[in-house]
Every structure is written in structure tokens, then in C-alpha cells.
Amino acid sequence: xxxxxxRVHPLLSLCGGYALVMLFNPVRxxxxxxxxxxxxxxxxxxxxxxxxxAYFVFQFVAFTPIRGWTDLDxxxxxxxxxxxxxxxxxxxxETPLPGLEGVxxxxxxxxxxxxxxxxxxxxxxxxxxxxHGALLRALRKRYRFLGYLIYLxxxxxxxxxLLKPIAFWRLPEWSGxxxxxxxxxxxATVDAVAFIFEYxxxxxxxxYLITVCLAWVKGVSFEEGELFRFAMRRFSFVLKWAGIxxxxxxxxxxxxxxxxYFTSIxxxxxxxxxxxxxMSGLIIAFCSVQISLTLHNETLSKAIRAHAxxxxxxxxxxxxxxxxxxxxxxxxMTCDAIVRSAIADRLAALFIWKFIFAFLRGIITGWxxxxxxxxxxxxxxxRVHEERWIQY
Numbered sequence: 001x002x003x004x005x006x007r008v009h010p011l012l013s014l015c016g017g018y019a020l021v022m023l024f025n026p027v028r029x030x031x032x033x034x035x036x037x038x039x040x041x042x043x044x045x046x047x048x049x050x051x052x053x054a055y056f057v058f059q060f061v062a063f064t065p066i067r068g069w070t071d072l073d074x075x076x077x078x079x080x081x082x083x084x085x086x087x088x089x090x091x092x093x094e095t096p097l098p099g100l101e102g103v104x105x106x107x108x109x110x111x112x113x114x115x116x117x118x119x120x121x122x123x124x125x126x127x128x129x130x131x132h133g134a135l136l137r138a139l140r141k142r143y144r145f146l147g148y149l150i151y152l153x154x155x156x157x158x159x160x161x162l163l164k165p166i167a168f169w170r171l172p173e174w175s176g177x178x179x180x181x182x183x184x185x186x187x188a189t190v191d192a193v194a195f196i197f198e199y200x201x202x203x204x205x206x207x208y209l210i211t212v213c214l215a216w217v218k219g220v221s222f223e224e225g226e227l228f229r230f231a232m233r234r235f236s237f238v239l240k241w242a243g244i245x246x247x248x249x250x251x252x253x254x255x256x257x258x259x260x261y262f263t264s265i266x267x268x269x270x271x272x273x274x275x276x277x278x279m280s281g282l283i284i285a286f287c288s289v290q291i292s293l294t295l296h297n298e299t300l301s302k303a304i305r306a307h308a309x310x311x312x313x314x315x316x317x318x319x320x321x322x323x324x325x326x327x328x329x330x331x332x333m334t335c336d337a338i339v340r341s342a343i344a345d346r347l348a349a350l351f352i353w354k355f356i357f358a359f360l361r362g363i364i365t366g367w368x369x370x371x372x373x374x375x376x377x378x379x380x381x382x383r384v385h386e387e388r389w390i391q392y
């Protein structure tokens with residue numbers, strides 16, 4: 001037992017340090033309120049879990065070669081003690097960027113909506129629960145004539161999202177009839193346009209969940225359909241900031257990848273990690289703009305000024321909240337990297353782990369999003385009697 005103590009000591013130190021950080025940080029009240037919120041409204045974390053697992057299932061079915069039922073044999077899990085478990089130094093390079101993107105997602109779009117974005121596009125087109133009409137009215141009321149142009153972009157990107165799975169499904173058959181280069185160019189263009197709808201759908205889901213958390217903070221009840229439509233109206237305000245994020249992302253991330261299919265761009269993938277890191281840094285630098293637009297009737301310029309004031313007045317709280325978010329996302333991404341490396345080509349074990357991972361990430365993301373809403377409202381206490389209440 002004495003010989004094994006050196007192995008246990010780092011783990012005990014890690015758990016002790018985590019306990020100290022969580023018990024004595026200045027945002028612990030907001031973190032506790034976040035747990036209470038997702039306990040009252042589990043849809044907050046279940047939404048992230050469901051969307052994350054749906055995306056994995058799509059990747060698993062579309063890109064995982066399954067040679068037979070033996071690949072899905074559950075006895076693979078029984079051999080767990082014999083797996084090779086890599087050390088942290090072997091996988092740590094895989095964790096910082098996904099962890100950074102996880103932190104940024106709390107303030108922007110914390111989930112991947114594909115392939116369920118296809119279902120969402122259909123529901124939007126058929127005006128499910130009046131959301132299509134609410135969107136059009138909100139855009140017309142908020143942006144006048146420009147609202148119709150924004151609506152057209154959303155509609156075209158929704159149609160591209162519907163075409164995207166068809167491209168994946170017909171790929172083997174079309175590969176022999178259409179030149180490979182031409183087909184790749186078409187599919188890449190469809191994917192780039194569909195990204196707009198997929199991202200904005202994720203932003204709408206985020207706005208909806210923020211309003212759910214706000215309802216818990218204020219202690220008010222709501223009717224589900226009305227909350228969906230209310231979130232759509234608030235989404236029209238957030239669209240101003242989301243449009244900037246879409247434009248910058250398309251310019252520095254999506255456009256170079258798309259142009260690589262039409263012309264030779266050497267090393268286009270080498271810059272992708274830096275581009276993703278830049279986008280995450282941009283979102284974190286303006287972290288309160290989205291929630292400010294969601295909770296207040298503000299122009300984008302007012303939201304940015306309010307964000308600057310928020311940072312000046314609450315640098316310690318915001319810094320600690322970012323540290324807590326970074327710790328949790330870094331931990332879960334490290335676990336994912338270690339377990340995936342240990343699983344290797346055991347497909348059944350991979351499927352089980354991804355289900356567990358989606359569950360854990362959904363709880364962490366939902367908890368941190370609810371905690372962010374609680375923290376923002378606590379820091380906004382000075383403005384409660386001065387703010388302009390939501391009118392539309």
C-alpha cells in the first residue's frame with residue numbers, strides 16, 4: 001500500500017485543489033443556483049445531451065466502417081482492464097482547442113445542431129408552433145425592409161441544410177456519374193451555406209434556454225408555445241451579433257476551406273486550429289453581448305458598451321467564471337482523449353463511451369449556461385431599476 005501511495009497522491013491533490021476552487025471562488029453562489037436551475041428545468045442539459053449524441057450517431061453511421069456484427073460485440077467492454085491507457089502527456093495536445101471552444105460556446109452556441117438541423121428546417125418551413133410566422137414578423141418589425149433580405153438568407157440556408165444529407169446519401173452513386181472535382185465543389189458549397197442555418201439554429205436554441213433560465217431566476221411560469229415564440233422574437237435582437245460572428249467565421253474559417261476545392265491553396269488545413277482559436281477568443285472577448293441582447297431591448301452598440309461596463313465592474317467574477325468553465329471543459333476533453341485512445345478500434349466500446357460523454361458534456365454545458373445567466377443577473381443587480389424591460 002505504501003508503494004502505491006505516490007500514484008494516489010497526485011489524484012488526491014487534484015481533487016483537493018478542485019474542491020478548494022469550487023468552495024471558495026467568488027462565483028460559487030451563481031454555480032449553485034445553476035445546479036438548482038437545471039434541476040428544476042432538466043431540458044437545459046438534456047437539449048445539449050440529445051444534440052451532441054445525435055451528431056455522434058450521424059458520424060458513427062456515415063464514416064465508421066463496420067465489417068460485421070463482431071465489431072459491435074459488447075464483450076469488448078469486458079476486456080477493459082487489458083486496454084492500454086495513455087498518460088496525460090501523450091494526449092494533452094488534443095484538449096486545449098476543444099476545451100477553449102467549449103468555454104466559448106457558453107457565450108455563443110454551445111451545441112452542434114446537425115443532423116437534427118434537417119428536422120428543424122422542415123419544422124420551420126411548415127410553421128411549427130407558429131415559429132416561422134413569429135420569425136418573419138420579428139424580422140420585419142426589427143429590420144424593416146432589410147428583414148426580408150435576412151429572411152431570404154435564412155430560408156436559402158435552411159434549404160441547403162435539407163440538401164446536405166442527400167449529398168451524403170447519394171455520394172456513392174453520384175461518384176461514378178459526376179466528376180469528382182465538380183461534385184466536391186457542389187457539396188462543399190452546400191455545406192458552407194447550410195452552416196449559416198445550423199449555426200443560427202444553435203444560437204436560437206441558446207436564446208431559448210437562456211429565457212428558460214431567466215424564468216427560473218424570476219420565478220415565473222410560462223406556456224411552452226409562447227416561450228418558443230418569445231425566444232424567436234428575442235432571437236431577432238441577438239441576430240445582430242450572431243450575424244457578425246457568422247460573417248467573421250465564414251471569412252476566416254469557411255471561405256478558405258471552400259476556395260480550396262476550386263483552386264490550390266497550400267496548407268489550408270494547417271491554419272485551421274489558429275482560425276478556430278481566434279473565433280473562440282473573439283466570442284470570449286465579447287462574452288456578455290449575446291445575453292445582454294437576449295435580456296434587454298438594446299441596439300448592438302448599446303450591448304457592446306454595456307459589455308465594456310460589465311467587464312470594468314466585474315473583472316474578478318468574470319475571470320473566475322472563465323476559470324471554472326476552463327477547468328471543467330479541459331477535464332472532460334482530457335477524459336475523452338484518454339478513453340478514445342484506450343478504446344482504439346473497439347466500436348461497441350466507442351459507442352457506449354460517446355453516449356456517456358454526451359451525457360456528461362450535456363450536464364456540464366447546461367449547468368454552466370444556467371450559472372452564467374444567474375451570474376449575469378447578479379452582476380446586473382445595479383441596473384434592475386434602470387433597465388429597459390423587454391417589450392417585444
